[in-house]
Structure formats: C-alpha cells, structure tokens
Amino acid sequence: MITLLADGREDTIEGLVLPYGTAVLGWERKPHGWCRGEACLPAFRAAAAETDEGVDLVAFAELLGRQAVADAGEGVVAVGEPAPAALDRAPEFGPLPGLRGTKVALVFWASWCGCRYDLPAWEALHRELGGHGFSVVSVSLDRDPGHAREWLEGLTHPAVVDADGRIAELYNVVNVPTVVWIDPDGRIARPQDTMTATDTFRSMNGLSSERATAALRRWVVEGESGADSRELRAPTAAERLARLHGRVAAWLLRAGRGEAAGRHLARAAELAPHDLAVRRGLMPLAGVDPFGEEYFRLREELQAAGIPIYRPLPDWQEGA
Known part of the structure; x- marks a missing residue:
C-alpha cells in the first residue's frame, strides 16, 4: 500500500x-x-x-x-498543484472565497521565524483598517500545527496553518515573512514581497516596517498599491519539484524515518537552495533548532552563493 x-x-x-x-x-x-x-x-x-x-x-x-x-x-x-493558469488571480483556499469584496493582506509567517512577533501588529492593522473593507489573513508555514497555536491566541483575523505546504506552493512562497496583497475582485494587487509589520529584526533584514505599513494603508484607503507587477511570481519547475520532495520528507519525518527524509531534503536543497520554507521549515520536525547553528550555517551558505535571504527586495528596503 x-x-x-x-x-x-x-x-x-x-x-x-x-x-x-x-x-x-x-x-x-x-x-x-x-x-x-x-x-x-x-x-x-x-x-x-x-x-x-x-x-x-x-x-x-x-x-x-x-x-x-x-x-x-x-x-x-x-x-503537486497544476502550474498556475492565471498569475493575476489569487489561488483560493480556506477563508479567501468568503472575503471576496474585501482587500486582503495575505501574511505568511511561521513560529520558526522572528516574524511571529509581528502577528499582534498585523492584528492591529486588521482592526484599524477593517472599516475600509480590509482583512488580514495569516498563514503559518509550520509543519506541526501545535507549534503555531500559542502565537494565534487572541487573534480575530482569519488564520490557517499550512502544515502540508500546499498554500505556500500555490503562492510560490520561499521564505517568511512574505505578504501578498489581494484586491476585492480576487486579483493580485501586489505579488510576493518580503514585508514586516514591526522593526524587531530590522538590523538583520534592513526593512522599514514604517514604509511598508504606510504603503499598505495607502492601498487600503486610496487604492494605489505602488506595485510594478500585479501578477504572482511564477515558480520554476525545479521549485515546484523541490516542494514535493519537501512534502515527502515531512511525511517521512512524522513517520520517524529520518534517513529516508534526509534524502528528499537533500534533493530539495539541490533543486531550490533558496527555499527556506522547505529547508528551514522542516528543521523542527527533524529535531533541529531552526534558530540554532544549522540555520546560521544555511544563511552563510546562501550568502556565499549570492542568494538573498529576503527577496525580492521591495521599495521599503533601507536606502531604496
């Protein structure tokens, strides 16, 4: 079987x-x-x-x-999912169909990322701008829903946990924090960008949450997203395949088959070395500290190869 x-x-x-x-x-x-x-x-x-x-x-x-x-x-x-047929439309899942007619900030985060500390700020934006026809939808990339649970307590905005990586696959998310803006018609207003809601880790990512949230408020209230492109960035065939190896690895890790999982994780790293949603995201299932030495070795590897950790670099980067 x-x-x-x-x-x-x-x-x-x-x-x-x-x-x-x-x-x-x-x-x-x-x-x-x-x-x-x-x-x-x-x-x-x-x-x-x-x-x-x-x-x-x-x-x-x-x-x-x-x-x-x-x-x-x-x-x-x-x-895996079929290759996206329409990059200008937001793939539907969970709460999205019920939010048609509302502007949505789709916020990808994880408990293994410092961006977990941004959730209260996203909740505050959800409440502040709700009267303008706006909603935050947060998507945790945690493979174990229990790891996300404590961070979701007290939140009122729609929140889901993408334990099998399917939503990250649909939106071609390779790291967190990543945010997608979706207009009331279900079309992409701003594609996958690194975006923060606080400056907690500004020294590491070089991003201004003040610029980012000001841009978000302008879009919600005035309707201008400021984005050059209004289509999702399409995944390559290699990225799609890497995510499937990651999905198999996650299943194997849950079954206690670490050696077999390691083979699939190695293949995923070969296909898409930049996909931290797989490479770092599966560390907790493998019993590896996602904030420890293994993660910093991974960062050094990517930096040595000229692969940015946060990408693409949006217009709220310092010096932009």
Missing part, C-alpha cells in the same frame, strides 16, 4: 499503477477519455499514461500538468 499526498489530503492506494475503474486524482475513465466534471482529457492523450495493468499515477499527473515525487520503497507519493 502507498500513501498518496495530493489536494491537501492523505489517501491510501494499492500501488503507483491504479486499476481501471478507479478514480485517479478525481478523474474518471469514460469511453472518450478521462473526465472530472465538465473537463476531459481525450483518450488519445490519456493513452500515454495507460498500461495493460492500469493507469500510471505519476504519468497521469504529468498529463494534467502536475508534478509528482514517488518513493515506492517508503510507500509514499506526492502530487
């Missing part, structure tokens, strides 16, 4: 080749092809994933534009 990690769920399948008559990622086989609702994959295209025994799950996922990472030896396969 194999655990399938896809669409925010864990399911059990008999193998990587699924017998005919079985729904595959929600798609069902019909005489003219494979269909999910009104969408259909023609039979002549689906044939590339079909065998005498059944449907090759990994090959079928690729036909749908979804990458997959399979570790048959460890009994797990992860299937």
Whole structure:
C-alpha cells in the first residue's frame, strides 16, 4: 500500500499503477477519455499514461500538468498543484472565497521565524483598517500545527496553518515573512514581497516596517498599491519539484524515518537552495533548532552563493 499526498489530503492506494475503474486524482475513465466534471482529457492523450495493468499515477499527473515525487520503497507519493493558469488571480483556499469584496493582506509567517512577533501588529492593522473593507489573513508555514497555536491566541483575523505546504506552493512562497496583497475582485494587487509589520529584526533584514505599513494603508484607503507587477511570481519547475520532495520528507519525518527524509531534503536543497520554507521549515520536525547553528550555517551558505535571504527586495528596503 502507498500513501498518496495530493489536494491537501492523505489517501491510501494499492500501488503507483491504479486499476481501471478507479478514480485517479478525481478523474474518471469514460469511453472518450478521462473526465472530472465538465473537463476531459481525450483518450488519445490519456493513452500515454495507460498500461495493460492500469493507469500510471505519476504519468497521469504529468498529463494534467502536475508534478509528482514517488518513493515506492517508503510507500509514499506526492502530487503537486497544476502550474498556475492565471498569475493575476489569487489561488483560493480556506477563508479567501468568503472575503471576496474585501482587500486582503495575505501574511505568511511561521513560529520558526522572528516574524511571529509581528502577528499582534498585523492584528492591529486588521482592526484599524477593517472599516475600509480590509482583512488580514495569516498563514503559518509550520509543519506541526501545535507549534503555531500559542502565537494565534487572541487573534480575530482569519488564520490557517499550512502544515502540508500546499498554500505556500500555490503562492510560490520561499521564505517568511512574505505578504501578498489581494484586491476585492480576487486579483493580485501586489505579488510576493518580503514585508514586516514591526522593526524587531530590522538590523538583520534592513526593512522599514514604517514604509511598508504606510504603503499598505495607502492601498487600503486610496487604492494605489505602488506595485510594478500585479501578477504572482511564477515558480520554476525545479521549485515546484523541490516542494514535493519537501512534502515527502515531512511525511517521512512524522513517520520517524529520518534517513529516508534526509534524502528528499537533500534533493530539495539541490533543486531550490533558496527555499527556506522547505529547508528551514522542516528543521523542527527533524529535531533541529531552526534558530540554532544549522540555520546560521544555511544563511552563510546562501550568502556565499549570492542568494538573498529576503527577496525580492521591495521599495521599503533601507536606502531604496
């Protein structure tokens, strides 16, 4: 038996080749092809994933534009999200559909980041600007929801924990703090930027929270985001694949299979060395202090390679 990690769920399948008559990622086989609702994959295209025994799950996922990472030896396969079709629209999850008609600051944070101390400031902005049709939605990248729980106490804005990394995948988030501005129509007003709400770690990140929050207030009240681009920065194929290796590694770590998880973490680091949401974000599950020597070695590695920790550098950087 194999655990399938896809669409925010864990399911059990008999193998990587699924017998005919079985729904595959929600798609069902019909005489003219494979269909999910009104969408259909023609039979002549689906044939590339079909065998005498059944449907090759990994090959079928690729036909749908979804990458997959399979570790048959460890009994797990992860299937990613499709490549984003519209970068100007905010991918929906959790509370977002219910906030249509409201401006949203989507705030990515984690308990393993000093940005956890910014949550009360984000809550204050949520309350201050709520009368202008504005809401904060915070997304914790903690792989263990319990690590985020204490930091969420007393908050009134919508908050979710992205334990499987799916939301970070949808928004191409490689580090925290990252903030995305979403307009009332569900379109991107400002893409993934490093943004702080306090100056607690200004000496490390060189960012002015005063400039950033002033820009946010102007957007909420006056409607001008000041952004050069209003599309999400698209992930590369390597970044997407790295996140799937990270998802498999997280599953293996929870199962106590550290050696196998290490192989997937190493592959993720090769594919996307800059993705701290994976490389640092999985340290707590591995029993590694995300504020300790391992993290500072990682910082030195990235700095030596010329890879910025906070990127892209927004217009509220000091000296901008």
